[in-house]
Amino acid sequence: MRKQVLVTGGAGFLGSHLCERLLNEEHEVICVDNFFTGKKRNIVHLMDNPYFEVIRHDINFPLSLEVDEIYNLACPASPVHYQFDPVQTTKTSVMGAINMLDLAKRLDAKILQASTSEVYGDPQVHPQSEEYRGNVNSIGPRACYDEGKRCAETLFFDYKRQYDLNIKVVRIFNTYGPRMHPNDGRVISNFIVQALKGEDITIYGKGTQTRSFCYVDDLIEGIVLMMNSREGFTGPINIGNPGEFTILELVQKVIELTDSNSKLIYKPLPEDDPLKRNPNINLAMKELGWHPTIKLDDGLKKTIKYFRELLESGLDARQSICTTVST
Ligand code: NAD
Numbered sequence: 634m635r636k637q638v639l640v641t642g643g644a645g646f647l648g649s650h651l652c653e654r655l656l657n658e659e660h661e662v663i664c665v666d667n668f669f670t671g672k673k674r675n676i677v678h679l680m681d682n683p684y685f686e687v688i689r690h691d692i693n694f695p696l697s698l699e700v701d702e703i704y705n706l707a708c709p710a711s712p713v714h715y716q717f718d719p720v721q722t723t724k725t726s727v728m729g730a731i732n733m734l735d736l737a738k739r740l741d742a743k744i745l746q747a748s749t750s751e752v753y754g755d756p757q758v759h760p761q762s763e764e765y766r767g768n769v770n771s772i773g774p775r776a777c778y779d780e781g782k783r784c785a786e787t788l789f790f791d792y793k794r795q796y797d798l799n800i801k802v803v804r805i806f807n808t809y810g811p812r813m814h815p816n817d818g819r820v821i822s823n824f825i826v827q828a829l830k831g832e833d834i835t836i837y838g839k840g841t842q843t844r845s846f847c848y849v850d851d852l853i854e855g856i857v858l859m860m861n862s863r864e865g866f867t868g869p870i871n872i873g874n875p876g877e878f879t880i881l882e883l884v885q886k887v888i889e890l891t892d893s894n895s896k897l898i899y900k901p902l903p904e905d906d907p908l909k910r911n912p913n914i915n916l917a918m919k920e921l922g923w924h925p926t927i928k929l930d931d932g933l934k935k936t937i938k939y940f941r942e943l944l945e946s947g948l949d950a951r952q953s954i955c956t957t958v959s960t
């Protein structure tokens with residue numbers, strides 16, 4: 634059955650892949666985005682589809698639409714972007730969530746929240762399972778995002794308890810792939826772009842901190858399965874790849890796969906940078922029958938191909954993010 638689906642943040646990295654996936658499943662998709670970090674080029678290939686619609690809108694303001702499902706992805710995700718205008722980040726996480734929850738309530742629509750592994754902060758439990766309550770610094774530079782996303786989870790569960798709203802909450806771990814923003818400062822985009830340009834590769838700290846990297850196709854499969862999961866199952870649920878790598882292991886892979894001559898340079902570790910991160914995905918395996926299938930090397934090859942073509946086309950243009958967002 635063709636459903637009407639709203640994707641907020643639909644012109645971003647994950648949102649654009651999600652819009653594409655939902656259109657392939659023959660749903661009608663409305664993409665809402667204020668183009669803060671999203672790009673038209675991420676969705677331009679979908680524009681000819683008569684079942685695809687784009688609305689330039691900031692979710693901090695109410696929106697009136699008729700849809701069956703809402704995926705709430707709008708929020709800058711890379712530390713550089715979410716710390717650029719931290720007040721706006723908190724507003725988007727909290728007021729944006731309230732606006733989307735109110736819309737879902739009015740329509741009696743199902744709503745999925747793109748939460749994050751950052752709700753675990755710098756974790757003292759490893760790997761992180763959903764019961765872990767986290768270790769977040771509420772006044773540090775990452776707090777606008779971490780606490781904003783934690784508050785959004787609170788709101789989702791309060792709308793469930795108070796209004797019996799049909800909610801789904803997904804905690805996304807580091808995800809990578811084509812359409813990442815070339816200048817968003819995330820480790821995979823930084824390393825690949827630096828390696829392809831022959832620039833020095835920036836390691837923060839000693840590079841012994843770990844992350845677990847999920848390829849975008851695996852992630853999208855997980856969140857769509859979560860949206861379609863059994864009635865009453867709310868999560869929160871971790872979606873990520875449990876393969877854990879140090880940043881130094883990652884850089885070696887990128888150098889090998891790009892055949893780069895770049896040198897490594899070391900820069901200070903950013904404040905509150907989590908030392909390790911790895912999802913426990915037992916719940917996703919049990920509830921959704923989901924586990925990631927794409928190995929880091931294979932995902933990196935696809936991502937390198939994307940960035941190579943982007944750099945060759947000159948479209949990366951070292952563009953910075955849009956600074957004209959409303960506050
Ligand atoms: P992204 O920055 O590429 O996409 C975010 C999109 O939201 C952009 O298109 C941006 O323009 C839009 N946006 C931001 N604020 C908005 C607002 N107020 N109103 C309307 N649109 C707005 O980031 P992404 O990696 O695609 O992340 C998507 C979602 O997934 C985010 O909510 C993020 O917190 C979550 N997430 C991502 C990762 C990851 O590794 N990519 C990890 C954890 C959580």
Ligand code: UDP
Pocket residue numbers: 711712807818819820821823824835836837838840842844880902903906907
């Ligand atoms: N990192 C790095 N060099 C870079 C960018 C990031 O060493 O050029 C490190 C960063 O300090 C962190 C890890 O890579 O420990 C992942 O950073 P990213 O910004 O991708 O995501 P997050 O910290 O939100 O997991």
